[in-house]
Amino acid sequence: MADNAKDRTFETAELPEYRVEAYVAEVPVPEYMESCVDIPTFLGYCEACPSYEKTWACPPFDFSVQDFWLGYRSFYMSGKKIVFDTRELGRKYAVEDFKEISRQILKKESHALEDELIKLEAQYPGSVALSMGSCDVCGEAGCSRPLGEPCRRPERMRHSVESVGGNVGLSVKKYLKQEIQWMSEERLPDYFILMGGLLKK
Template sequence: MNYEYNLEACRTGCPNYGLKWSCPPFSKVYDKLSEGYKYAYILIFSTSMDKYMDIKNKYLAIKAANSTLKSEIEKISRKIEEDQGGYALLSGSCRLCKPCNKKLGKPCKKPDKMRYSMEATYLDVSSISKELLGHELKWYTKNCLPEYTSTVCTILVNNKLNSQIISNLL
């Protein structure tokens, strides 16, 4: 984990930096969040962009695909977290309150439900996905859709999860 590199990437590349309680520099480091948990399960949801070809604006197509994936993976991650007494690192910044109270100079309204993303805890999600799971993350570039898009979450738990638990949720 390269804390300084990831912090700088967030500071210079993310519009949420310093504006959401779930984002750097307010987020916690993965090593601290994972203390007390034995296992980290990584979930990746992916979809082919072919399914979104009817949306003419490519940027809106990728937004629609990512929104669908994030909604589904968050539902499942939070359910596993709840059932197993764990903690989920979700995909992207927290979306529970709009706007985030940080933008209003106020404390978080839902600190017990607010979750960080893997990126916000200074993990290199692209490397983790590729090196541990053999899944390369693809990115949208101006007017050019990737072949597929993916979203990634981690669930920290103390009990081993069996495939039946996850398949029941899917």
């Protein structure tokens, strides 16, 4: 493996071929909170993450997460299953190449899902989208939170499902009827699954 493999960015044409399948479900918020929300446990996971306190999308928050959920009537879940072409599955990658390929695909499809959910907000007055992972809207400029400054793009920043205590793995299984697959360090899984959502009034 080349020393600079970790710095390599793959062109779209070099990425493995895949298709994206959509899965959706909607449940009342009290039911979702009962079955899939565990605020203290997920706050613990967030505290162990390097993004904790580093972006405005991540905990700790200046609002009650419990009350945040209770401010909405139903939770619409939107999952995207990124299914790799079977010809790609046997391909073995250098570990750093594999990480970079996975990162690029997940980033591209997360952004597409986030765009979709933010557009959906316009159709449901008072709704709010929940996204995936930490916020990278400000790119290389980094988040303003470590500078003690307000969020630069509040119209674009959304909290992730996990950051407010939602268990995505369980939600995918229980409501989207799909199984999460865990990655090895050098081979593609059959698929990745991303899940975001929309909290409706």
